[in-house]
Amino acid sequence: CRAEAPEIEQLARDHGNESKVVGLGTQDSLPEAKEFQEEFNISSTELLWEDGFDSWQALGISAQPAGILLDADGEVVRSWQGPVPPDEVLAALA
Numbered sequence: 001c002r003a004e005a006p007e008i009e010q011l012a013r014d015h016g017n018e019s020k021v022v023g024l025g026t027q028d029s030l031p032e033a034k035e036f037q038e039e040f041n042i043s044s045t046e047l048l049w050e051d052g053f054d055s056w057q058a059l060g061i062s063a064q065p066a067g068i069l070l071d072a073d074g075e076v077v078r079s080w081q082g083p084v085p086p087d088e089v090l091a092a093l094a
Helices: 005-014 030-039 054-059 086-093
Strands: 022-025 046-049 066-070 076-081
Touching: 005 086, 022 030, 030 046, 066 086, 076 086
Parallel strands: 022 046
Antiparallel strands: 066 076
């Protein structure tokens, strides 16, 4: 997450009118998630936090980092197991 945070936040800032970027925290505590948000100046990416891995199971995530691009109806357009390349996200949005 630390390696991806700046690029993902920039993607959210640059394309916030056409998409919504959401980060899902599960492995740390809520205070640690808030510290992460402050450390990386995350304001355009909505951060959600879950105490557990139920969301990972529901979304088919087996490890982090991972990313899922959903359409307006919540259908999966593309997913990544591993770092999420912003250029691939932009291509999938087009």
